[in-house]
Amino acid sequence: MQVAAPQSFRRVLSSMCTEPHPAARDAAERFLASNPGDPTTYPAVSALEDEAVGMLGEMTGLENPHGYIASGGTEANIQAVRSARNLATTDTPNVVAPKSAHFSFQKAADVLGVELRLAEVDANRRANPDSVTGMVDEDTVLVVGIAGTTEYGRVDPIPALADIAHDAGALLHVDAAWGGFVLPFTDYEWNFGHAEVDTMGIDPHKMGQAAVPAGGFLAREKRVLDALAVETPYLESTSQATLTGTRSGAGVASAWAAMDELWPAGYRKQYERSQANAEWIADAFESCGYDVVDPVLPLVAADVPRETVEALQSRGWRVSPTGSGELRIVCMPHVTRSMLESFADDLESI
Numbered sequence: 001m002q003v004a005a006p007q008s009f010r011r012v013l014s015s016m017c018t019e020p021h022p023a024a025r026d027a028a029e030r031f032l033a034s035n036p037g038d039p040t041t042y043p044a045v046s047a048l049e050d051e052a053v054g055m056l057g058e059m060t061g062l063e064n065p066h067g068y069i070a071s072g073g074t075e076a077n078i079q080a081v082r083s084a085r086n087l088a089t090t091d092t093p094n095v096v097a098p099k100s101a102h103f104s105f106q107k108a109a110d111v112l113g114v115e116l117r118l119a120e121v122d123a124n125r126r127a128n129p130d131s132v133t134g135m136v137d138e139d140t141v142l143v144v145g146i147a148g149t150t151e152y153g154r155v156d157p158i159p160a161l162a163d164i165a166h167d168a169g170a171l172l173h174v175d176a177a178w179g180g181f182v183l184p185f186t187d188y189e190w191n192f193g194h195a196e197v198d199t200m201g202i203d204p205h206k207m208g209q210a211a212v213p214a215g216g217f218l219a220r221e222k223r224v225l226d227a228l229a230v231e232t233p234y235l236e237s238t239s240q241a242t243l244t245g246t247r248s249g250a251g252v253a254s255a256w257a258a259m260d261e262l263w264p265a266g267y268r269k270q271y272e273r274s275q276a277n278a279e280w281i282a283d284a285f286e287s288c289g290y291d292v293v294d295p296v297l298p299l300v301a302a303d304v305p306r307e308t309v310e311a312l313q314s315r316g317w318r319v320s321p322t323g324s325g326e327l328r329i330v331c332m333p334h335v336t337r338s339m340l341e342s343f344a345d346d347l348e349s350i
């Protein structure tokens, strides 16, 4: 039987997935059949998971992290909401997040029976602290800040949001699913060392160059992770804090291998390459006469008309729009300068 070939990354410009690092691919293949959800039966992958969480802690300014390798940013966001809800006493919990938050918070609110309040963003597309303050009340269990938004790569004012959350008796969650592997090389204040962040999502399977599925959920305090744990009577281990039960050892092992290989020098080099590419393609859009949203992280949005986007798509470019219709290019590791040059040639000729 002929197995279908996977999608090539040669023309993929808007995805947040990428070609895994060769060491990560190799590790994923070797640990495919192990299940970190059952750590006493599969201790080798479980030990790798502990080390991977330790490395994520190092990257995010947290000395003694509590967490695990999740299936991705969606699971981390659901778990942040779930933990905050479980720790609170209100019967009518709400979560306040900026409008720029990823749609996974809608899923979290839906499955957990929590009200989601969406605050305004400012002219620079960052969460507006005044708007957040206006929405927080005694039933607020969690405030969310995004460190690298899905559509524009913006970093919210995390220290200010942490103050607002804690003044209201709520927790502060940072969604660094995409930004977490580039932000260590910038001057932004986004991590556990910069502010009183309680939980964070950070995805090795995005800029971290691990194989899918590899997300990260981190908590500063053990009690916050423990608020997620259920008893597991028929396993040798006694409790489980993850949302999934059986999960792939591939994600865990590949996250470990990618970070072992690339943190910090390899990630720094990748950030510099990606950021330079983002600035290059932003200039190319501008010289074609399009308005560009300044790439503060390696993600560019340009106001390109729909017909042009469709013409690019029909030439094989995998490009998707933002909610307001801009064409979005995410400078992931597989997005090379020569790919962008050939894209810019097509853009110009259209």
Ligand code: 0PR
Residues within 6 Å of the ligand: 014, 015, 016, 017, 071, 072, 073, 074, 075, 077, 102, 104, 146, 148, 149, 150, 175, 176, 177, 178, 203, 215
């Ligand atoms: N938080 C942020 C800030 C994100 O950008 C994303 C995903 C998530 C959470 C959710 O992460 P998971 O998808 O890992 O659960 N943002 C991209 C999006 O939804 C994900 C994506 C990835 C889209 C690859 C397309 C694609 O080909 O747009």
